Amino acid sequence: MKARLATVWLDGCSGCHMSFLDLDERLLELAEQADLVYSPLVDAKEYPDGVDVCLVEGSVSTTDDLEKARTVRSRTKTLVSFGDCAVTTNVPGMRGPIGARPLLERAFVDNADLQQGIPTAVVPALLDKPLPVHRVVPVDVFLPGCPPSADAIYETLQRLLGLASPPERELRFG
Amino acid sequence: MHGQHADIVIDPVTRIEGHSKITITLGDDGAVAGARFHVTQFRGFERICVGRPMHEMPAIMSRICGICPVSHIIASSKACDEIMAVSPPPVAVELRRVMNLAQVVQSHSLSFFHLSSPDLLFGFDAPPGERHLFGVAAAAPQLASDGIALRRFGQRVIETLGGKRVHPGWVVPGGVSQPLEADQREAILAEVPEALDAVRRGLEWYRSRLAGFAEEAEALGTSPTLSMGLVHETGNAAYSDGDLRVVDAEGTLLADRTDPKPYWEYLGEVVQPDSFLKSTYWRALGYPEGTYRVGPLARLNVVDRLGSPEADERLGEYRARLGRTPQSSFHYHEARLLEILHAITVIAEILGDPGVLDHHVRSVAAVNRSEGVGVSEAPRGTLMHHYKVDDDGLVTWVNLVIATGHNNEVMNRAVAETAARYVRADRLTEGMLNRVEAAIRCFDPCLSCSTHAIGQMPLEIELRSAAGDLLDTVAR
Numbered sequence A: 001m002k003a004r005l006a007t008v009w010l011d012g013c014s015g016c017h018m019s020f021l022d023l024d025e026r027l028l029e030l031a032e033q034a035d036l037v038y039s040p041l042v043d044a045k046e047y048p049d050g051v052d053v054c055l056v057e058g059s060v061s062t063t064d065d066l067e068k069a070r071t072v073r074s075r076t077k078t079l080v081s082f083g084d085c086a087v088t089t090n091v092p093g094m095r096g097p098i099g100a101r102p103l104l105e106r107a108f109v110d111n112a113d114l115q116q117g118i119p120t121a122v123v124p125a126l127l128d129k130p131l132p133v134h135r136v137v138p139v140d141v142f143l144p145g146c147p148p149s150a151d152a153i154y155e156t157l158q159r160l161l162g163l164a165s166p167p168e169r170e171l172r173f174g
Numbered sequence B: 001m002h003g004q005h006a007d008i009v010i011d012p013v014t015r016i017e018g019h020s021k022i023t024i025t026l027g028d029d030g031a032v033a034g035a036r037f038h039v040t041q042f043r044g045f046e047r048i049c050v051g052r053p054m055h056e057m058p059a060i061m062s063r064i065c066g067i068c069p070v071s072h073i074i075a076s077s078k079a080c081d082e083i084m085a086v087s088p089p090p091v092a093v094e095l096r097r098v099m100n101l102a103q104v105v106q107s108h109s110l111s112f113f114h115l116s117s118p119d120l121l122f123g124f125d126a127p128p129g130e131r132h133l134f135g136v137a138a139a140a141p142q143l144a145s146d147g148i149a150l151r152r153f154g155q156r157v158i159e160t161l162g163g164k165r166v167h168p169g170w171v172v173p174g175g176v177s178q179p180l181e182a183d184q185r186e187a188i189l190a191e192v193p194e195a196l197d198a199v200r201r202g203l204e205w206y207r208s209r210l211a212g213f214a215e216e217a218e219a220l221g222t223s224p225t226l227s228m229g230l231v232h233e234t235g236n237a238a239y240s241d242g243d244l245r246v247v248d249a250e251g252t253l254l255a256d257r258t259d260p261k262p263y264w265e266y267l268g269e270v271v272q273p274d275s276f277l278k279s280t281y282w283r284a285l286g287y288p289e290g291t292y293r294v295g296p297l298a299r300l301n302v303v304d305r306l307g308s309p310e311a312d313e314r315l316g317e318y319r320a321r322l323g324r325t326p327q328s329s330f331h332y333h334e335a336r337l338l339e340i341l342h343a344i345t346v347i348a349e350i351l352g353d354p355g356v357l358d359h360h361v362r363s364v365a366a367v368n369r370s371e372g373v374g375v376s377e378a379p380r381g382t383l384m385h386h387y388k389v390d391d392d393g394l395v396t397w398v399n400l401v402i403a404t405g406h407n408n409e410v411m412n413r414a415v416a417e418t419a420a421r422y423v424r425a426d427r428l429t430e431g432m433l434n435r436v437e438a439a440i441r442c443f444d445p446c447l448s449c450s451t452h453a454i455g456q457m458p459l460e461i462e463l464r465s466a467a468g469d470l471l472d473t474v475a476r
């Protein structure tokens, strides 16, 4: 059976996903090896059970992100913290020392002309500080970079899908 | 109707760049009463940059969006040029144009081939499991490989110039950091013919599919609006420079040769209580009458011509078929393909001049003004970065007006119109909802730019009557 691959996007800029697309023709090779069962690139609306590998881009910044990270963890064998925003919070983390409220006020009260006010309907609540993915759920593999290069993504996926041997020195943080 | 109570929720909207939800509300008679597009993530770049040195701004702003980082880098660097009160050397202006156009190529290719072509190849009612790029690769290999090749072309130009495909650090305040070398120029020029052939095939393919979508082409968001974009003095399309032009739905000029820098004099921003994405309006007409659109369709509506022979010939044919200022959002797709053709042609034209190898690529200066605005055309439309700094060059205030924000109001109209036309509450199908999502895909919204959204995962579309009885459930 083909491996089941997913990609998820939390609070990131999508640049890590763009680097994934930078696999170019290797994307088609990957499609032979694995089914992309959940991703912004496909139409599945619910994160499925039994995912082998999931690339998680972005930090955990809202209540929705939190829920999503937990769902991904519970349904995924190997969770990859994908890119610097997921690994360290990177740029989203810059709002940490400021707190959510002043940020929202700047955008929706100070820098607006009509109907000033912080949106609350339908939209989720912001966490006061963005968190790296491993602060919220256990992470199996760290793939840093802003974004990680397409080659790094390719090699990591080949290894996790069991198609290449692990590198001599495992990259680690902390 | 602001989504307080929704009967159908599409969550997340897929095959777009960013995360969002659509809510559809039904009336007592079960007919669609309204629909809204919600962006549910917020990034706050307007606040987090405060206190940062001005020279960091392009690199930080790039991280607003990994799909169009170059647009942010260019608008940001132009705002910094203003603050330093310098003009970049002429060759740096040309090199910035090349990178900006390369981004138009890669971003438009992603939108058309990777994200929207599955709908156009398989139809809106096809099983969702095959509606993606890999499905396209299996059923129409040439189409998929043309899309991948075009996106690769754009990304490679960016990488060749900037050393990196995503978030290159090469465009800087005052110009660019490194001149172009002869071998890099040759390498890019060598790939041009293949890229031109790929986009020509894409255009032919799109035209061959169009007849099958005659109804959708006139139904996925047709509300008449103003169009806005940057135009050169000659009337040609401008991407990195130029002045604002605004026309109404009939093509009447409302503004021309307007300096885009004091944007706040013409544009206002409105908060939507159910979305982190603000809307904008043309002040002279007020809100919502002053609703306008930006991006490929709007640019073709405002310009006299694109400014390269083959693209202009095809533009003439497009206008003969659709009118001078088409209002149906479906035609964003064709406009995008025409812009890809134009952008590749202009890249080749700029690089064809050996003067582009000149080594004077950066004007160096300190802070000479306390405020600057940089405006450019991003793939999705006009982009404005506005900064204030103190005497040490530390940023004290930032405002960003982002392409997708300009389109927010018209996207909401498109969603409401498409839902009213296609969604039938008593016999809901997945294809009906995919059409509502496809209306959004026409605009190619970039939500990480605007704020960046993420919805909740489980899709349960439950249809309830006004009395609350469960009528139907659809899951994907």
Ligand code: SF4
Pocket (backbone or CB within 6 Å): A011, A012, A013, A014, A015, A016, A017, A057, A058, A082, A083, A084, A085, A086, A090, A091, A145, A146, A147, A148, B063, B066, B166
């Ligand atoms: S790590 Fe960099 S490229 Fe990836 S989402 Fe974060 S800012 Fe974007």
